[in-house]
Amino acid sequence: xxxxxxxxxxxxxxxxxxxxxxxxxxxxxxxxxxxxxxxxxxxxxxxxxxxxxxxxxxxxxxxxxxxxxxxxxxxxxxxxxxxxxxxxxxxxxxxxxxxxxxxxxxxxxxxxxxxxxxxxxxxxxxxxxxxxxxxxxxxxxxxxxxxxxxxxxxxxxxxxxxxxxxxxxxxxxxxxxxxxxxxxxxxxxxxxxxxxxxxxxxxxxxxxxxxxxxxxxxxxxxxxxxxxxxxxxxxxxxxxxxxxxxxxxxxxxxxxxxxxxxxxxxxxxxxxxxxxxxxxxxxxxxxxxxxxxxx
Ligand SMILES: NC(=O)c1ccc[n+]([C@@H]2O[C@H](COP(=O)([O-])OP(=O)(O)OC[C@H]3O[C@@H](n4cnc5c(N)ncnc54)[C@H](OP(=O)(O)O)[C@@H]3O)[C@@H](O)[C@H]2O)c1
Numbered sequence: 001x002x003x004x005x006x007x008x009x010x011x012x013x014x015x016x017x018x019x020x021x022x023x024x025x026x027x028x029x030x031x032x033x034x035x036x037x038x039x040x041x042x043x044x045x046x047x048x049x050x051x052x053x054x055x056x057x058x059x060x061x062x063x064x065x066x067x068x069x070x071x072x073x074x075x076x077x078x079x080x081x082x083x084x085x086x087x088x089x090x091x092x093x094x095x096x097x098x099x100x101x102x103x104x105x106x107x108x109x110x111x112x113x114x115x116x117x118x119x120x121x122x123x124x125x126x127x128x129x130x131x132x133x134x135x136x137x138x139x140x141x142x143x144x145x146x147x148x149x150x151x152x153x154x155x156x157x158x159x160x161x162x163x164x165x166x167x168x169x170x171x172x173x174x175x176x177x178x179x180x181x182x183x184x185x186x187x188x189x190x191x192x193x194x195x196x197x198x199x200x201x202x203x204x205x206x207x208x209x210x211x212x213x214x215x216x217x218x219x220x221x222x223x224x225x226x227x228x229x230x231x232x233x234x235x236x237x238x239x240x241x242x243x244x245x246x247x248x249x250x251x252x253x254x255x256x257x258x259x260x261x262x263x264x265x266x267x268x269x270x271x272x273x274x275x276x277x278x279x280x281x282x283x284x285x286x287x288x289x290x291x292x293x294x295x
Contacts, residue, residue, distance in 0.1 A: 007072030009036035019203035062097035067104035100146035109153040111265035143211040155191035161291040168295035180233035181243040186226025188262035191218040194280030204274040219278035222264030231287040
């Protein structure tokens with residue numbers, strides 16, 4: 001298939017492109033700058049200039065493709081409303097451009113569907129704690145219009161060497177503070193997946209997932225935040241200690257809303273449907289091996 005990938009130059013996108021190419025697809029990466037274009041070309045994909053904020057460029061790119069993997073996202077947490085609206089319009093535009101051809105439309109969600117309980121692929125995200133939940137429904141609506149939409153839900157950390165996401169930030173916070181902290185008693189859990197395992201779920205979903213499938217790209221169901229802090233402390237020779245609930249926000253900043261949440265999730269249905277088994281290092285193994293030394 002001819003697959004357009006938005007966010008092809010990003011962390012997960014740059015690992016997904018090689019998986020799609022290896023599966024035999026023709027891959028077109030959307031680039032909004034020369035630097036992104038070079039990165040995508042370096043991955044062996046075709047480059048198409050475009051911007052998530054330029055809907056005509058999305059329409060044109062998806063219009064002559066068989067499917068779309070929509071990984072692009074504006075991660076400016078200071079203006080989440082703008083990022084959400086950009087994402088909503090992008091999904092609408094991409095879905096419309098694919099109408100009637102039966103091809104895949106992959107959009108992204110989070111696994112924190114039912115905080116405090118092990119969430120599964122069949123759970124419906126509660127819009128209250130999950131502002132992007134409606135975007136999965138938006139994509140699923142295109143199933144009635146000749147598209148094969150699916151949501152790939154990622155855990156809070158899609159880790160690996162070169163990751164500049166949440167775990168890199170946790171490492172920086174720990175180094176700056178002089179200790180590796182965990183919220184409260186540290187029993188709240190984060191699921192996790194290595195970026196190469198995550199990329200494989202996306203590529204397998206493109207080939208195998210039926211319309212309206214939610215996939216959970218996670219290898220570990222729930223690592224306690226205390227265990228994560230201990231791994232950071234061990235690697236960077238820092239003491240490890242609890243951060244009192246009233247200090248969590250001041251200590252972790254905007255990351256507090258994620259790191260203080262209990263978000264266990266399972267991926268049993270995804271493994272069964274796709275025949276997928278993660279085989280990359282765990283989060284603690286990555287930390288111990290120095291994958292975040294450059295954070
Ligand atoms: N990484 C994680 O741990 C994690 C966890 C849960 C969910 N997710 C979700 O997974 C998806 C991919 O995440 P990621 O970690 O790969 O993100 P990332 O590394 O921040 O990459 C974002 C990508 O989006 C592109 N992009 C941003 N704004 C754009 C715009 N206006 N026009 C065109 N392209 C634009 C970026 O292009 P440039 O190269 O030009 O900047 C980049 O390719 C996102 O939806 C993210 O929210 C990620």
